[in-house]
Amino acid sequence: xxxxITPGAPEPLGLRxxxxxxxxxxxxxxxxxxxxxxxxxTGARELxxxxxxxxxxxxxxxxxxxxxxxxxxxxxxxxxxxxxxGLYFDPRKLLLDPFALELNQTPRSHPSLFPSPDDSGPHxxxxxxxxxxxxxxxxxxxxxxxxxxxEMHVRGxxxxxxxxxxxxxxxxxxxxxxxxxxxxxxxxxxxxxxLPCAAWxxxxxxxxxxxxxxxxxxxxxxxxxxxxxxxxxxTEVRETVAALQTAGLEVLIDVVLNHSGEGDGHxxxxxxxxxxxxxxxxxxxxxxxxxxxxxxxGNILQADHPAxxxxxxxxxxxxxxxxxxxxxxxxxxxxxxRRADGFDPHAPLLxxxxxxxxxxxxxxxxxxxxLGPGGYQLGAFPAPWGEWNDKFRxxxxxxxxxxxxxxxxxxxxxxxxxxxxxxxxxxxxxxxFVTAHDGFxxxxxxxxARKHNEANGEQNRDGTDASFSWNNxxxxxxxxxxxxxxxxxxxxxxxxxLIFSRGTPMLSMGAEFGHSQNGNNNAYAQDNEVSWLDWxxxxxxxxxFVTRALALRRTTPAFTDETFLxxxxxxxxxxxxxxxxxxDPMRAPDHWRGGERLFLGAVFTLGESRAALxxxxxxxxxxxxxxxxxxxxxxxxLDTQSEDGAPRAERGVIAARSAVVFIEENQGE
Numbered sequence: 001x002x003x004x005i006t007p008g009a010p011e012p013l014g015l016r017x018x019x020x021x022x023x024x025x026x027x028x029x030x031x032x033x034x035x036x037x038x039x040x041x042t043g044a045r046e047l048x049x050x051x052x053x054x055x056x057x058x059x060x061x062x063x064x065x066x067x068x069x070x071x072x073x074x075x076x077x078x079x080x081x082x083x084x085x086g087l088y089f090d091p092r093k094l095l096l097d098p099f100a101l102e103l104n105q106t107p108r109s110h111p112s113l114f115p116s117p118d119d120s121g122p123h124x125x126x127x128x129x130x131x132x133x134x135x136x137x138x139x140x141x142x143x144x145x146x147x148x149x150x151e152m153h154v155r156g157x158x159x160x161x162x163x164x165x166x167x168x169x170x171x172x173x174x175x176x177x178x179x180x181x182x183x184x185x186x187x188x189x190x191x192x193x194x195l196p197c198a199a200w201x202x203x204x205x206x207x208x209x210x211x212x213x214x215x216x217x218x219x220x221x222x223x224x225x226x227x228x229x230x231x232x233x234x235t236e237v238r239e240t241v242a243a244l245q246t247a248g249l250e251v252l253i254d255v256v257l258n259h260s261g262e263g264d265g266h267x268x269x270x271x272x273x274x275x276x277x278x279x280x281x282x283x284x285x286x287x288x289x290x291x292x293x294x295x296x297x298g299n300i301l302q303a304d305h306p307a308x309x310x311x312x313x314x315x316x317x318x319x320x321x322x323x324x325x326x327x328x329x330x331x332x333x334x335x336x337x338r339r340a341d342g343f344d345p346h347a348p349l350l351x352x353x354x355x356x357x358x359x360x361x362x363x364x365x366x367x368x369x370x371l372g373p374g375g376y377q378l379g380a381f382p383a384p385w386g387e388w389n390d391k392f393r394x395x396x397x398x399x400x401x402x403x404x405x406x407x408x409x410x411x412x413x414x415x416x417x418x419x420x421x422x423x424x425x426x427x428x429x430x431x432x433f434v435t436a437h438d439g440f441x442x443x444x445x446x447x448x449a450r451k452h453n454e455a456n457g458e459q460n461r462d463g464t465d466a467s468f469s470w471n472n473x474x475x476x477x478x479x480x481x482x483x484x485x486x487x488x489x490x491x492x493x494x495x496x497x498l499i500f501s502r503g504t505p506m507l508s509m510g511a512e513f514g515h516s517q518n519g520n521n522n523a524y525a526q527d528n529e530v531s532w533l534d535w536x537x538x539x540x541x542x543x544x545f546v547t548r549a550l551a552l553r554r555t556t557p558a559f560t561d562e563t564f565l566x567x568x569x570x571x572x573x574x575x576x577x578x579x580x581x582x583x584d585p586m587r588a589p590d591h592w593r594g595g596e597r598l599f600l601g602a603v604f605t606l607g608e609s610r611a612a613l614x615x616x617x618x619x620x621x622x623x624x625x626x627x628x629x630x631x632x633x634x635x636x637x638l639d640t641q642s643e644d645g646a647p648r649a650e651r652g653v654i655a656a657r658s659a660v661v662f663i664e665e666n667q668g669e
Contacts, residue, residue, distance in 0.1 A: 002048055003038070003048060003050065003064060003065070003066070003067075004064075004065055005036070005050050005051075005052070005053060005062045005063065005064050006053065006062065006063045006065075007053050007054030007061065007062060007063065008023045008024065008025070008052075008054055008061045008062045008063030008064075009023055009025065009054075009061060009063070010025050010054070010056035010057075010059040010061045011025060011059075012025065012099075012314075013025045013026070013027055013059070013098075013099045013310065013311075013314065014026075014097050014098070014099025014100065014101070014223075014314075015036075015073060015097055015099075015100070015127065015129055016131075017067070017068075017069060017129055017130070017131045020065055020066070021063060021064050021065040021066050021067045022063070022064045022067035022071075022129055023061070023062075023063050023064075024036055024052060024061060024062050024063070024064065024097075025059050025060070025061040026052065026059065026060045026061070026075060026097070026275065027058055027059055027098075027275070027276065027279070027307050027310070028058060028060065028077060028079075028275050028276040028279070029058040029276055029278070029279050029307075030079055030087060030089075030276055030277075030278060030279070031060070031077045031078060031079045031089065031275065031276065032078050032079045032080075032089075033051055033052075033060075033077070033078035033079075034051070034052045034060040034075060034076070034077055034078070034275075035049050035050060035051050035052070035075065035076040035077075035078070035091070036049070036050055036051075036052060036062065036064070036073060036075060037049045037073060037074045037075065037076060037094065037121070038071060038072065038073050039072040039073065039074070039121075039126055040072070041072070043072050043104045043105065043122075043126045044122045045122070046121050046122075049076070050062075058276075058279075058307075067129060068129070069129055069130050069131060070128060070129060070130075071128070071129040072104050072126040072127070072128055072129075073097070073126065073127055073128075073129065074094040074095060074096065074097070074121070074124060074126055074127065075094070075095040075096070075097055075275070076091040076092075076093070076094060076095065077089050077090075077091065077095060077274050077275050078091050083265065083288075083289035084288060084289055085278075085288055086277050086278040086281075086283045086288035086289065087277060087278070088265075088269060088273050088274060088277050089274065090269065090274060092117065092118065092119045092120065093113070093119075093120045093124070093269045093270075093274050094119075094120050094121040094124040094126075095124075095269070095270065095271050095274045095275055096124070096125055096126075096127055096220060096221055096270055096271040097127045097271075098221070098222070098223075098271055098272060098275070098311055099223055099311070099314060100127030100128075100221050100223060100224050101127075101128075101130050101132060101223050101224055101233075101234065101318065101322075102127065102128040102130045102132075102224050102225075102233045102234065103125050103126065103127060103128060103199050103221060103224050103226075103227055104125070104126040104127070104128050105125070105126075105227055106226070106227045106228050107125040107199055107200065107201045107202075107220060107221075107270075108123070108125075108201075108202075109201060109202050109203075109204055109207045109268065110123035110124075112124075113268035113269060113270055114204070114266070114267070114268050114269070115266065115269070120269075124270060125199070125201075125220070125221070125270065127221070127224070130233065130234070132233070132234035132235070132238070132318075132322040133234075133235075133238065133322070134321050134322065134324075135238045135241065135242065135321065135322060135323060135324025136242055136324065137324075138242055138245040138246060138324065139245060139250070139324070139326050140190075140245055140248055140249065140250050140326065141250075141326075142190045142191060142250055144363075144386070144426070144428035144429065144504060144562075145426075145428050145560045145561070145562050146190060146554070146560065147190050147191050147250075147363075147428070147504045148188065148189045148190050148191065148499075148504070148505055148506075148507070148550060148553075149189065149190075149191045149192075149193050149252075149431065149504060149505070149506035149507070150184065150187070150189040150191065150192050150193065150506075150507050150509065151193045151195070151433075151436055151437060151506055151507070151508050151509060152192055152193070152194060152195070152509040153194075153195045153214075153215070153437065153509060153531065154170070154171065154172055154174075154175055154194055154195070154197065154229045155170040155171070155214075155228065155229060155527070155532075156170075156214075156509065156531045156532045156533060157174075157175065157180065157509055157533060158170055158171070158174035158175055158177070158180055159532040159533070160529075160532050160533060160534055160535055160536075161174070161177075161179055161180060161533070161535050162179070162535060162536075163177070163178070163179035164177045164179055164180065165177075170228075170229075170532075171229055171230065171231060171232075171236070172197075172225075172229055172230045172232075172236045172237050172240040173230075173232065173236050173239075173240060175240055175244070176239065176240040176243040176244065181243070181244065181247045181249070184247075184249060185247060185248070185249075186547065187512055187543070187546060187547055187550065188546075188547055188550035188551055188554065189249075189507065189550070190248075190249065190250060191249065191250040191251075191252060191326070191363070192244065192249055192250065192251050192252065193252045193254060193329050193365070193506070194251065194252065194253050194254060195215055195216060195254050195437055196215065196216035196217055196219065196226075196253075196254050196255065196256050196331070197216070197225055197226060197229055197230070197237070197253055197254075197319075198216075198219045198221060198222050198223070198224060198225065198226060198255070198256070198315070199219065199220055199221040199224045199225065199226040199227070200213060200216045200217070200218040200219050200220060200226060200261055201213075201218055201220045201261040201268065201270060202218070203218060203261070203263065204263075204267070204268070206457075206525055209457040209525075211456070211457060211525040211526075212525065212527045213524065213525065214523070214524055214525060214526055214527040214531055215437060215524040216229075216256075217256050217297070217331060217524070218256075218260075218261035218297070219256045219260060219261055220260060220261045220262070220270050220271055221271070222255075222257070222311065222312070222315035223314060223315045223318040225237050225323075234322045234323065237322070237323045238322060238323055238324055241323055241324045241325055242324060245324070245326070250326040250327070250363065251324075251325045251326050252325065252326060252327045252328055252329055252363055252365065253319050253323070253325050253327075253328055253329070254328075254329045254330075254331060255315070255316065255319070255328050255329070255330055255331065256331045256332075257301060257303070257312045257315070257330065257331075257335075257336055257349075258294075258295045258300055258301060258303070258330075258331060258332040258333070258335035258336060258370065259295040259297045259298070259299050259300050259301060259332075259335070260272055260280075260299060260301065262298075262299060263297065263298035263299060264290075264291050264293070264298035264299060265289055265290065265291065267298055267299075272301075276307065279302065279305055279307045279308075280301060280302060280305070280307060280308055280311075281299050281300070281301060281302055282294075282299075282300050282301070282302040282338075282340075285340075292372070293371070294332075294334075294335055294338065294370045294371050294372030294375060295332050295335055295370055295371065296371050300335050300338070300370075300372075301335070303335060303336045303337070303338060303347065303348075303349045304338075304339050304340075304344075304347050304348050304349065306348075308349070309348050309349050309352055312336075312349055313349075313352055313353070313356065316328060316353065316356075316358075316359055317356070317358050317359070320358050320359060320362060321358060325362075326362055326363055327362035327363030327364055327365070328362065328363075328364055328365070329365040329366075329367070329388075330364070330365065330366050330367060331367055332367055332369065332370040333366035333367050333368060333381065334366075334368060334369050334370040334372070334375050334376075334377045335370045335372070335375075336349045336350060337349070337350045337377070338370070338372060342373065342374050343374050343375070343377055343380070345377075345380050345381065345382070350381070350382065354382050354384075360384075363386065364382075364384065364385040364386065365385065365386040365387065365388065365431055366381045366385055366386070366387050366388070367387075367388045368380065368381055368387045368388065369390075378390070378391065378420055379420040379421055379424060383424060383425045383429075384425070384429075385425075385429065386428075386429045386430070386431045386504060387421075387429060387430065387431060388431050388433065388436075388506075389413075389417055389420070389430045389431055389432055389433070389503065391409075391413065391417065391420065392413045392417065392430065392432040392433065392434075392501070392503070393432075393433055393434055393435075393436075394468060395409050395410055395412075395413045396410070396413065396434055396494065396497050396498065397434065397445070397467075397468035397469070397494075398468050399497075399598075399600075399615070399617055400490060400493055400494055400497070400617050401468055401469070401470050402470075402598065402617055403468075404596055404597075405597075407581075407592065407597045407598075407599075407600045408592045410600055410615075411579055411592075411600060411602070413432070413501060414497075414500075414501045414502065414600075414602055414613065415427075415501075415502055415564070415565045415577060415602075416430055416501075416502030416503050416564055416565070417430045417503065418564045418565075421564075422564045426562040426563070426564075427502040427503050427561075427562065427563070427564060428502075428503060428504050428560075428562055429503075429504070430502075430503035430504065431503065431504050431506050432498055432501055432503040432504065432505050432506065433498070433505070433506040433507075433508070434494050434495070434497070434498050434511075435508045435511055436506070436508050437508060437509075438522070439463075439464065439467060439521050439522075440467055440469055440517075440519075440521045441508065441510060441511065441515050441516055441517050442491050442494065442495070442508065442510075442511040442514075442515075443487070443491060443510075443511075443514045443515060443516045444469070444516050444517055444518075444519055444520075444521070445467070445469045445470075445491075445494070446469070446470060446471070446472060446486075446487045446490040446491055446494075447471055447472065447475075447476060447477075447487055447516070447519070448469055448471055448475060448476055448519040448521075449469055449470055449471045449475060450465075450467075450469075450475075450519075451463045451464070451465065451467065451519060451520070451521040451522070452476070452518065452519030452520060453519075453520050453521065453522050455520060455525075455526060455530065456520070456522060456523075456524075456525050456526070457525070462522045463520075463521045463522030464521065464522075467521055470490075472486045472487050472490065473486075475519075476518070476519055477518075486657070488514070488539070488541075488542065488643065489640060489641070489657055489658065490657065491511075491514070491542065492542070492545050492640035492643075492645065492659070493615070493617075493640045493657060493658060493659045495507075495511070495545070495546060495549060496549060496613075496638065496640050496645075496659035496661065497613075497615060497659060499546075499549045499550060499553050500549070500553060500559050500611075500613045500659075500661060501559075501613075502559070502560075502561070502564075502565070505553075507546070509533065510533050511546075512542060512543050512546040512547075513538035513539045513540070513542050513543045514537070514538065514539040514542050515533055515534070515538075517530050517531065518530060541643035541644050542643075544643075544644040544645070545640075545642075545643065545644050545645040548638060548644065548645040548646075549638060549645060549661075552637055552638055552661060552663075556609060556611050556663065557606050557607070557609040558604040558605060558606040558609040558610055558611040559604060559611060559613075561576075561604075561606045563576075565577040565604070567579070573605065574603070574605045574610070574627070574629070575605065576604065576605055576606065577602055577603065577604055577605070578602070578603040578605075578627060579600070579601065579602055580601045580602075580603075580624070581597060581599055581600065581601070582597070582599045582622050582624075585627075598616065598617040598618035599614075599615065599616045599617070599618060599622050599654070600614075600615050601613070601614040601615070601624060601626075602614075603626065603627060610629075610632075610663075610664035611637075611661065611662065611663050611664065612626055612634070612660075612661065612662040612663075612664075613659065613660075613661055614654050614659065614660045614661075614662070615659050616654045616655065616656060616657065616658055616659070617657065618656055618657075619656050619657070620656050621653050621654060621655050621656055622653070622654045623652055623653055623654075624652055624653075624654055625652055626652075626662060629664070631666060631667055632664050632665065632666060632667060633664070633665060633666075633667045634662045634663070634664055634665075635647075635662060635663050635664075635665050636648065636651070636660060636661075636662055637661045637662060637663045638659075638660065638661040639655075639658065639659075639660050639661075640658045640659045640660070641655045641658045647660075
């Protein structure tokens with residue numbers, strides 16, 4: 001097969017279908033020649049190869065007349081192979097168009113993708129020419145103060161969900177099914193945060209172990225939905241997002257722009273490394289053959305380079321325009337603000353995201369850390385953006401574990417983490433969580449004192465050892481009903497603390513009904529029953545509890561206000577917050593001292609809305625009298641001693657290991 005090619009245009013980057021054919025434009029400052037290669041429908045046989053004839057600075061370009069949607073293609077780059085200069089050109093390696101909008105099939109690792117004399121063409125992933133339609137404008141635009149996030153894996157959520165057709169389970173289309181939407185709506189969450197959905201490649205060590213990368217934090221095509229999750233490509237993503245938005249739900253995508261699936265210098269060459277390694281990656285100044293590894297995955301993208309800024313921005317716009325998503329959660333976002341001399345909150349990519357017309361009004365959430373020097377930047381990101389608050393996670397875990405000297409910091413976290421965000425952004429931008437995909441599930445947090453990651457094939461070396469977990473007397477599975485009841489009680493207490501704290505609560509998938517991963521706190525390689533929700537084992541009592549708690553939060557403005565608490569006297573009105581311990585109001589510094597304190601109460605007031613959250617992590621009940629007001633009375637609205645949260649009868653007594661919510665009402669109501 002042969003075809004004509006003319007110089008074409010240097011914009012837009014990537015292969016884009018236009019009237020009469022396709023324009024191809026590829027960025028590389030260091031290549032000497034870029035070839036376009038077309039493949040047959042199987043992707044195994046190369047039909048033709050032609051040099052891109054045009055060049056405008058670092059952009060090679062050409063126009064292919066008659067090229068139609070569905071054509072499979074790849075790129076080959078010519079230039080020096082000089083690792084000591086950071087150059088890895090090798091025309092034997094077929095490369096993905098970084099701006100590809102669709103892949104022909106699930107990317108698979110193969111020995112020919114790695115450094116070797118073999119041609120990778122028959123085995124490398126191929127891009128498919130396509131022209132996605134823009135998504136309809138159906139964004140729910142839920143205010144931050146009303147937002148409740150549900151972090152989920154597209155595949156794991158529906159893989160075992162009854163009522164979803166077998167062919168759709170584990171896909172975007174499955175997520176749009178009535179059974180999936182009904183659960184989310186009944187639960188009361190507002191916003192879905194989907195683990196990475198861009199096409200990724202399994203790491204070589206996982207392939208050798210016979211394991212997959214389940215989470216997807218190893219991207220190779222940022223603008224293309226992964227075929228495992230969206231076999232219908234952008235059409236499937238667009239229609240699913242629209243269905244969720246029609247149901248009143250927001251959809252955020254977890255994006256990985258800090259590193260790629262090409263790993264270190266011994267990793268596969270599938271795209272960026274073979275096109276322009278020094279432009280796309282941050283290389284070691286002392287040894288350009290090596291990579292800076294602030295993400296812990298072998299490389300990081302050079303996020304202050306124009307090529308990376310352009311790629312990242314086009315990827316985000318693709319998900320916003322073609323997918324119609326409501327926003328993004330950025331993995332290891334500190335890396336995106338990293339320059340050669342450290343983190344810069346005004347770095348080019350962060351600034352570009354904040355001002356871009358297609359992105360600036362969307363919900364943006366940062367994971368505000370990476371592994372590099374000065375990598376912990378919680379509270380340093382732009383004011384409109386939310387930030388994952390791991391200090392909330394650790395403080396709440398330690399308090400309920402029974403650690404000493406926690407009530408001062410716990411009060412700070414319950415009140416919205418003013419130490420981190422006051423003067424910068426409202427409390428709602430603190431994305432509070434107790435568990436997430438990375439770590440123990442909620443059920444395992446109270447059932448395992450240590451990790452059990454043997455199934456990952458790394459001799460239990462992977463995953464954090466700082467989980468601040470406990471097992472209630474027995475490590476792991478047990479039939480002892482007293483221990484099982486204690487674990488369910490602790491889950492409810494943790495959930496209540498999360499839901500009724502100032503800030504935006506985030507639930508991890510399955511936390512609402514007791515999902516367990518058998519003690520695996522790093523299940524990134526478990527695309528199986530370990531990670532998939534088992535709906536048949538869902539605890540309906542816990543589900544009822546979470547539903548009750550979220551409904552109560554939704555109707556109590558005192559829990560969701562957008563201002564930081566001061567505790568200052570407000571004349572005839574109560575202070576916006578009143579703290580108290582086991583016996584007395586906590587008004588003086590001495591009241592906060594005492595390492596054994598395991599009780600903390602707070603009364604929040606916002607206008608006519610007044611509510612109390614009482615937390616007793618101790619082993620004995622506490623009698624507590626709430627501050628009275630003339631013509632008002634306190635109603636016990638939620639009690640974690642009950643399996644479903646229904647209030648207990650006893651007045652003023654907070655049972656051991658429990659959380660209770662009171663709502664102030666007019667007397668006689």
